[in-house]
Amino acid sequence: MPYLNITEVESAVASLATAYPGTSELLTLPEPSIEGRTAHALKIGAPAPVPKSCVMMIGGVHAREWGSCEILVHLAADLLEAQRDGTGLGYGGTVFTADQVRNLLQRLDLVFFPLVNPDGRLFSQTADPMWRKNRDPANAGGSTNPDCVGVDLNRNYDFLFDFATAFAPTATPQVSADPCDQQVYEGPSAFSEPETRNVRWLLDQFPRTGWFVDVHSYSQDMLYNWGDDENQSVTPAMNFRNSQYDGKRGLPGDVAYAEYIPKTDADTAVLLAEAFCQGLHGVRGLAYKPLSGFHLYPTSGTSDDYVFARHFVDPEQGKVLGFTVEWGTQFHPPWAEMQRIVLDVDAGLVRFCLATA
Ligand SMILES: [Zn+2]
Known part of the structure; x- marks a missing residue:
């Protein structure tokens, strides 16, 4: 199988840290997965005298979205190699100069966490290719139904977690409180899972994070x-924290509710x-579409909304704009096509990072 297995993703991250000791740092996530696996992340960037934005x-x-790990491993490797060699980067017709690469890594720290859900990826690659959730059996209630194992990690973050009240x-938010929902079970409580707590920990470790990208497939x-809900920038009180709007969220095209986002943030996003x-x-030449998350479908408990919500809930937190890439048109493209998608998305991510200046 040309896709990396979970051991290979982990060893790729570790070997980059070994190969580039001056410009990278291996980070060990604090919580083992449900099945006991320790995850790692990689911080890359040129040493700087002052703290950098991240x-x-x-x-x-999501376990079945295999290529997401490869996209991040390749991007980290490409940037580290180009910086060491003083070269630019070319992805098909998208080209970045050596100056752009060097400036990017001087101005920013980039933190890559390519494999958040190792148990799920192993299960998807060895047992059930369409598996999406983690492998937590805690809420299956002893059921022998295999669907009752696991939590959808991208519904487990603390954002409108009580969706039945909020919406x-x-x-029709794409989320479920039924542990036997095969796809979008949110878990018993926000951050009930070690894998999402690891992501929260990583955010806490890098308080100068200004931008967060969660790589998924597909669309x-x-x-x-x-x-x-849809975005609005005129009524600050109409927001996810305001219980006055419970029971009104999540409908397209209505006037009862739209989620507040300051105009400057909306424009920047x-x-x-x-x-x-x-x-x-x-x-x-592929045409991906910039969309608000709601325009794909309504959700609660996702990473991108959680990271942006943090500074509204706690003004001590820095502002983090949240994004989700949905690459490709299927979960497991033939490897030859996946290699092209890696180039597509990595070029997009480099351009994205340059645009944060
Ligand atoms: Zn996904």
């Missing part, structure tokens, strides 16, 4: 905040999503 990128959250009765989109799509388009 872009955090995670992948391998309108007629809304050829670049999603930005918010995912629970769109610009960055467009930059990603432009960089990607240059590789071989």
Whole structure:
């Protein structure tokens, strides 16, 4: 199998840290997975006299979306090699100069966490290719139904977790409180899973993170905040913390609710999503769409909305704009096509990082 297995993803991350000791740092996540696996992340960037802003990128959250790990491992390797050799980077028709690469790694720290859900990826690659959740049996209640194992990690973050209260009765958020939901079971409580607590820990370790990208598949989109409803920038009180709007969220095209996002943040989010799509388009002409998460489908408990929500809930936290890449048109493209998608998405991500300046 040309896709990396979980041992190979972990060893790729570790060998990059070994090969580039001056510009990378291996980070060990504190919580083992449900099945006891320790995960690692990689911080890359040129040493700097002052703390730098940070872009955090995670992948391998949904088990079956195999190529997400490869996308992040290759991007880290490409940037480290180009910086060491003083070269630029070329992805098909999208080209970055040596100056751009050097400036990027001087200005920013990039934190890559390519395999958030190792248990799920192993199960998907060896037992059930379409497996999505982690492998937590805790909420199966002794059921022998295999669907009752696991939590959808990208519904387990603390954002409108009580979706039954938050959303309108007629809304259709893609989330479930039923442990036997095969796809989108949110878990018994926000951050019930070690894998999502690891992501939260990583954010806490890098308080200067300003941008967060969660790499998923599929639909050829670049999603930005918010995912629970349409965006609005005129009524600050109409927001996810305000219980006055419980039972009103999640409906398209209505006036009862839209999620508040300050105008400058809304504009920046769109610009960055467009930059990603432009960089990607240059590789071989694919047209990914910049969309708010809600325009894919309404959600709660996702990583991108959680990271952006943090500074509204706690003003001590820095502001983090959240994004979700949805690469490709299937979960397991033939490897030859996946290699092209890696180039597409990595070009988009480099352009995205440059656009944060
Ligand atoms: Zn996904």
